[in-house]
Amino acid sequence: MKIAYIITRADAIGGAQVHVKDLAYFLKKQGHEVIVLVGGTGSFTEKLKELDIPYIALRHLVRPINPFKDLLALKEIIDVLREIKPDIISLHSSKAGWLGRLAAKWLKIPVVFTAHGWAFTEGVPKRKQVVYRWAEKLVGSLDDKIITVSNYDRELAIRYKIAHPSKIVTIYNGMPDIDSTLFAKPEVEPVHLIMVARFEEQKDHILLLETLEELKDLPWTLELVGDGPLMEIVRERAEKLGISDKVQFSGACDDVPSRLAKAQIFILTSKWEGFPRSILEAMRAGLPVIASEVGGVKEAVIDGVTGYIIPRRDKEELKKRLKELLLDSHKRIKFGLAGRKRYEEFFTFERMAKQTMEVYQEVIGQKSSKML
CATH class of the missing domain: 3.40.50.2000 (Glycogen Phosphorylase B;)
Structure with a gap:
């Protein structure tokens, strides 16, 4: 299986970056072909380099909303995906999730979005909640599957009708064990x-x-x-x-x-x-x-x-x-x-990886069936 991961930021290592790094490294060792598309370079891409995980630094993908740059980023993502031809796209973080779903729809590639906590969750400033909630509703129908990392987030997505409940599945984060x-x-x-x-x-x-x-x-x-x-x-x-x-x-x-x-x-x-x-x-x-x-x-x-x-x-x-x-x-x-x-x-890593691969396989299978 050829998997393209897309995530917005390379200049910081948070939970989403660690998740992508660990999963990409594990699946690469399992014989799958993985590549990470990420906005710019930084501490995250240094980690990918250390682990010999292939990546492409996207010039125009940035965290702040910028219509001009976002259009350039969308074109850049489409061009890269068209070239690498992945079997599935795995999206992480809000901006990458939004643009990645549009690109996947354009190219007719199966796509899964992992929500590492919704940007419209309780506690986020109210104005931001409204903006991000509507942004997610606009592209929620483009997902083949949405992975939430908690039941709280799954219920939140269902409450605000981000996507049909059948498209939303909870897979808890998992961590590799320690000595x-x-x-x-x-x-x-x-x-x-x-x-x-x-x-x-x-x-x-x-x-x-x-x-x-x-x-x-x-x-x-x-x-x-x-x-x-x-x-x-x-x-x-x-x-x-x-x-x-x-x-x-x-x-x-x-x-x-x-x-x-x-x-x-x-x-x-x-x-x-x-x-x-x-x-x-x-x-x-x-x-x-x-x-x-x-x-x-x-x-x-x-x-x-x-x-x-x-x-x-x-x-x-x-x-x-x-x-x-x-x-x-x-x-x-x-x-x-x-x-x-x-x-x-x-919360073991093996449990999370197994469940995630099952979702990938299900989504690819569904897409293949529709094309027959």
Whole structure:
């Protein structure tokens, strides 16, 4: 099978980029022919190069809406696809999804769009919700299949009639497993907290810092892994709160599993989410998780079993649960073991890859039948 992946950004590595990289690498090893089409070059294309995954950097595909550039990007995508002749196109991220579906329709190539969290989900600014919802409705009928990474996102798509329910299937994100030497030790004290997230509007680093400021007399340290445009604002906030000596800004890191192994609690405070891969990484490492109740988070974290779910922006509840886990090593161990077990049952990479390939094969089969 020849699969063309299309994704918008190469200048950052988020959940969608990791998903595409891991899946392309796995399928290439299985003997399939894969190629990634991506807007520009950057840290993502460097990763693809390291893994010997073929890619084409698209000159005109950019994240901001720009009618002139978007038309050029559409033509560029059509030209490239016409040349490489894939059996199926797998689309990731909003802009690539929109233009890729138009290109697939024009060329009559089977197409699957994976929604890594809808851009019109609750928590996104209202005006953006309306714009992205209508944009998705315009092209939703062009999909042969839509993969959502959580049931929350599937139900959201059905509620807003993005596509017929029969075209929308949930496949949970999956993560390749790690060596047991990278399992965390939640019982260790003093407790080292960790949050892995880009410094963007979507994440709520400030809420976490303001909560920890009220717990500064307890023994803890916090590591913030990731980069992004709001990093300096968050750093300044830590200084103003008087906790900068307890907070480490590590930037974007290639060794996240090693850093998780040194932590005792994983935290993800967000304003909106799809189905965060960072939470699965933490559960894979055997860490208890405290996360905001947004998107499909509660489909990964079971409240009171593998960690705690906190209502979005609820500082008092976050403080209560953080304090509880900071002071209770036995609960940290129990939650961490339960999280690891849940990862093994539902979120392995092999499970996700198998289900994804079944969708690809189904879509190609349907398209072939229609052409007979």
